[in-house]
Amino acid sequence: MEHTCIRKAMRRWQPWEVEVRRRPGGGGGGGGGGGCRCESGKRDIKGMCFLDMAAPFFSTPFQPYVYQSPQDAVIPFQILGGEAQVVQIMLKPQEKVIARPGSMCFMSGSIEMENVFLPENEVGVWHWLFGKSVTSIILRNSGTSEGYVGVAAPSLARILPIDMAMFGGELLCQPDAFLCSVNDVKVTDTAYHRVRNVTTSVEGFLRQKLSGQGLAFILGGGSVVQKNLEVGEVLSVDISCILAMTTTIDVQIKYNGPVRRTVFGGDNLVTATLTGPGMVFIQSLPFQRLSQRIAR
Known part of the structure; x- marks a missing residue:
């Protein structure tokens, strides 16, 4: 089965910015079909092409969308599914995946799972007060041959592969x-160490900081839009719709009028004015917005 990729009118694209079309006469089913017909290109953060991260591979009635890393990737992976996705990561002997608790979906027989406490310098008293987990799970391939791990999104979300080295770490x-x-990625909850950040800084809203040079997978609700801001370019975004952004972006927090307007009028309370340079990922359906709609 053969496919073609249609690039969007954007400077860079990711799996969430790709359409897959079936050519006339293509066969059905199966995971062995032909790959993506686009040419791969690696560029810097100014004009990046994420084709080397993941590209359309094949589809079946049970897995309508499958995105796969290139064959020469250091850490091969596949992203399966549409709205509630699963990432399958291939592990060589003694390689490991660090995941959030409760996210493991399936794994091969050579994988061992261990629940460990986070380092003391990454855990504050606010973790306990806010009911946040202070543990993570380690999935390690203890066998002598390659194994695999399936890690699933805990809600309706898309999984985004992020090469930290391409974002300045x-x-x-x-x-x-x-x-x-996988590999060198450190996760820090910034606001839980300094309570004053909760209302006065962007770290009060974007409380999770990823650092390192490894490969990370993050979750975005609804559709995810990627914006590459030039120097001095300004973008206003609802604060809850900002999924992730680089640290080079300058952020100004704006409160939109009195609280009663938000409570009774349904207006967005807080917006962020972003000034480039840098890259921002915007999610159309934050989990808070979905939960509020369900609760009505």
Whole structure:
């Protein structure tokens, strides 16, 4: 089965910015079909092409969308599904995946799972007060041959592969955006160490900070839009719709009028004015907005 990729009118694209079309006469089913017909290109953060991160691979009635890393990737992976996705990561002997608790979906027989406490310098008293987990799970391939791990999103969300080296080694995210990582990725909840940040700084809203040079997977609700801001370019975004952004972006927090307007009028209370340079990922359906709609 053969496919073609249609690039969007954007400077860079990711799996969430790709349409897959079936060519006339293509066969059905199966995971062995032909790959993506686009040419791969690696660029810097100014004009990046994420084709080397994940590209359309094949589809079946049970897995309508499958995105796969290139064959020469250091850490091969596949992202399966549409709205509630699963990432399958291939692990060589002694390689490991660090994931959030409760996210493991399936694994091969050579994988061992261990629940460990987070380092003391990454855990504050506010973790306990806010009911946040102070543990993570380690999925390690203890066998002598390759194994695999399936890590699933805990809600209706898309899984985004992030090569930290392409973003300067740092990324600010919404709380609980982190799903799992391979190799050198450190996750820090910034606001829980300094309570004054909760209302006065962008770290009060984007409380999760990823740092390192490894491969991370984060979760975005609804559709995810990627914006690459040039120097001095300004973008206003609802604060809850900011999924992640680079630390080079300047952020100004704006409160939209009195609280009663938000409570009775349904207006967004807080918006963020972003000034480039840098990259921002915007989610159309934050989990808070979905939960509020369900509660009505």
